[in-house]
Amino acid sequence: xxxxxxxxxxxxxxxxxxxxxxxxxxxxxxxxxxxxxxxxxxxxxxxxxxxxxxxxxxxxxxxxxxxxxxxxxxxxxxxxxxxxxxxxxxxxxxxxxxxxxxxxxxxxxxxxxxxxxxxxxxxxxxxxxxxxxxxxxxxxxxxxxxxxxxxxxxxxxxxxxxxxxxxxxxxxxxxxxxxxxxxxxxxxxxxxxxxxxxxxxxxxxxxxxxxxxxxxxxxxxxxxxxxxxxxxxxxxxxxxxxxxxxxxxxxxxxxxxxxxxxxxxxxxx
Numbered sequence: 001x002x003x004x005x006x007x008x009x010x011x012x013x014x015x016x017x018x019x020x021x022x023x024x025x026x027x028x029x030x031x032x033x034x035x036x037x038x039x040x041x042x043x044x045x046x047x048x049x050x051x052x053x054x055x056x057x058x059x060x061x062x063x064x065x066x067x068x069x070x071x072x073x074x075x076x077x078x079x080x081x082x083x084x085x086x087x088x089x090x091x092x093x094x095x096x097x098x099x100x101x102x103x104x105x106x107x108x109x110x111x112x113x114x115x116x117x118x119x120x121x122x123x124x125x126x127x128x129x130x131x132x133x134x135x136x137x138x139x140x141x142x143x144x145x146x147x148x149x150x151x152x153x154x155x156x157x158x159x160x161x162x163x164x165x166x167x168x169x170x171x172x173x174x175x176x177x178x179x180x181x182x183x184x185x186x187x188x189x190x191x192x193x194x195x196x197x198x199x200x201x202x203x204x205x206x207x208x209x210x211x212x213x214x215x216x217x218x219x220x221x222x223x224x225x226x227x228x229x230x231x232x233x234x235x236x237x238x239x240x241x242x243x244x245x246x247x248x249x250x251x252x253x254x255x256x257x258x259x260x261x262x263x264x265x266x267x268x269x
Contacts, residue, residue, distance in 0.1 A: 026224030026225075026230075027227075027230075029230045030229065032075060036075050039096045040079055040080065041082045041087060041090050041095070041100065041101060042060075043083060043084060043173075046062075047199065048061055048254035049102060050101065061255070062100040068241065072240075084172075085151055087103055102219050103115075103219055104219050114223050115221070116221040120259055121217065121260065122195075122219055123215075123261060124155060124190055124217065125190070125210065126209065126210035126214070127189045127207060128189075129187075134210055136210070140188055145167065146167040146168070146185070146186045147169070147190060148168075148177045148181055149170055149171070150173060151171065151172060153191075169186055178199040221234055239266070239267060239269070242265035
């Protein structure tokens with residue numbers, strides 16, 4: 001049985017329970033500086049944002065960004081591997097100081113965590129297979145179509161609003177999604193396809209991108225609700241990294257090309 005989309009709370013109940021005590025667990029900027037480490041939540045199956053290399057080291061865009069931020073703070077980086085659904089609960093419970101991992105800002109998430117200014121964008125597109133009859137993303141709005149998505153990810157919001165008739169198979173990671181598509185368990189994926197290049201290469205199939213991006217989302221660094229000292233410092237740091245070219249250079253290093261929609265640095269946030 002496919003798991004149908006439920007009202008999108010992606011753990012809102014859990015996060016709400018964690019939220020009250022989490023504000024005391026969240027480390028302020030001063031506590032991070034005195035502790036000497038920055039605890040960073042990263043997804044390790046989301047190449048090229050984060051993945052393990054052949055030496056079992058975590059590498060990728062997120063890792064380079066986190067290390068740069070830690071260097072600017074004068075502390076060490078402590079990486080905490082997680083999956084997409086873990087990001088908000090880990091912030092709320094104080095397991096991590098900041099969350100990367102393509103955390104798209106939206107009003108629902110903003111109720112339980114705080115966001116910095118954007119770090120990068122996600123241009124959502126449709127990935128399907130050769131031989132599928134779809135010509136536009138609207139063709140996916142059918143009970144005969146199964147979309148394969150990561151549980152708790154931003155595209156699930158888009159599907160719920162724009163493609164309510166489609167069946168949805170919700171899985172735990174991008175690797176599971178691509179593997180399932182290659183096995184013929186689904187008809188299409190709506191995702192930021194830059195994040196899927198390595199996974200697509202590893203899972204041989206006749207992949208086809210349906211059309212140009214259908215939506216552009218803005219991904220930020222997540223911090224615990226109310227942790228203004230850390231958020232304010234990160235905003236200043238991100239302005240420096242954007243205006244100085246570090247973010248775009250690091251993106252091109254890992255994605256082998258420019259960000260589809262670049263972030264415009266704004267000194268007034």
